[in-house]
Amino acid sequence: MRTARRAWAEVTPALRDEVEQRLGSPVREVEDRRGGFSWGVVGVAALADGEQVFVKAIQSSPDAVGDHRAEVGVSARLPAAVPAPRLRFGLERDGWLLRCFDLAPGVLPHEPWLDHELAAALAMLDACAEALTPSPITGVPTVAARMAGRCETWRALERDGTHDVVSGAALGAWEREHLRLLAAIEARWAELVVGDTLLHFDPRFDNILIDDHGTARLVDWSRACTGPAWVDLVCLLMESDLGARDPQEIFLASAAGRDADPLRVDAFLVALGGYWTHTAALPGPAHAPHLRERREHSRRATMSWLRSRWAADGAAPTVGAVR
Structure with missing residues (x-):
């Protein structure tokens, strides 16, 4: 559509x-x-x-x-x-x-990603991180400021049982079981996800053009903010269709991903998961009703990755460790 x-x-x-x-x-x-x-x-x-x-x-x-x-x-x-x-x-x-x-040369990549297109996009993010750390532009909001007021879902659900159109009863069993922990991490995500890289913050597949030489270019910098370089990699992995690929493997193959503190990555995934849990329950705008489907895809992808990360570690973080 x-x-x-x-x-x-x-x-x-x-x-x-x-x-x-x-x-x-x-x-x-x-x-x-x-x-x-x-x-x-x-x-x-x-x-x-x-x-x-x-x-x-x-x-x-x-x-x-x-x-x-x-x-x-x-x-x-x-x-x-x-x-x-x-x-x-x-x-x-x-x-x-x-x-x-x-006019940037090239065409949009496919969904699910083709191998050579994903490789080009990952190389592009590496180039951006190198050129934009530290941020050469002042006056840009932090990633937390960019998301201010949008990452309150888990806390509201734990406290009130509802958040706007979302009810606790509508959550999956895993989210209900881990709701207290999700709320505790959400309360601290803004202080955990910090950095000095200028981020694009919306590197979906349809904000990327790849030319005949395999060079990817990033368009639409309307959501730029500052934070850790790995945030844009997480956004790329969660906002586009990876097919059967494991986001953890792709993330850890990147230097930014390998160097990232796991708790800070978890905190960002918790914040994103809450944001998309809320927005995916809302109707899409009249000019783009399919936006709801895109948000639902990102919600599922984010919560699936978070579950697998905590399962791989043998146990989720404890509330005490977060606080």
């Missing part, structure tokens, strides 16, 4: 005129690109002079524009070593926010 998009013709004439002036050529058409969940213009603009650029535009409502403004600020300051398309410019006019990028 594709996300519903806005048409280029819906952007105000004054903004379209300014885009063409900056590009030095009229826009002949904008071809929608699949992937993502943004309700706006998202596509490849073909110019009259034969050039192509990537454009994204949304109506700048207060509840939607913050991340998109952040993308402009972060993308404009990414080091050249980061495998990401260059920002041409960002514009805010007539109630719209528009971003224009160089």
Whole structure:
């Protein structure tokens, strides 16, 4: 199922005129690109002079524009070593926010991942971690600040038996058995998951393009934040379909994964699992109802990995150890 998009013709004439002036050529058409969940213009603009650029535009409502403004600020300051398309410019006019990028070569990887595409994506994250540690950009929120108010599910369920539309009775047997521990770890996750790497924080398969030479590039930096480098690896593993692969094997094959403190990784998985347990119970937005299915996939993947990690260790951490 594709996300519903806005048409280029819906952007105000004054903004379209300014885009063409900056590009030095009229826009002949904008071809929608699949992937993502943004309700706006998202596509490849073909110019009259034969050039192509990537454009994204949304109506700048207060509840939607913050991340998109952040993308402009972060993308404009990414080091050249980061495998990401260059920002041409960002514009805010007539109630719209528009971003224009160089067109990144390549296509979206498959789901489940093909081996060579996953290898390219993992190499890309390694390159990002090297170029972005410590973060070369100031004023970016921490991963905890990025998720503020969104990681309270386990504590609410333990305390009240419900959290918004989620009830304790709807949890699986494993989650109910470990609810006290999940709540205790969730209470501390923000202080455990800290670091100085600039993270993309949304490296799903449809935010990655892989070219004919096997080079992967990362697009859409609207959720950038700072934290430990391994966080982006966890997000990639949990937000896309790995098929039959074991996320633990992939994680530990990475230097960032091998060096990560297991309790801190568990804490992040607990926070993500709670977030997705809540959001997967909500209906998807009208323009992207399939977002609910994506959240449910991530919920299952995250809780499955957490269960297997604790089983492999012989026992889950104790509440006392967490506190």
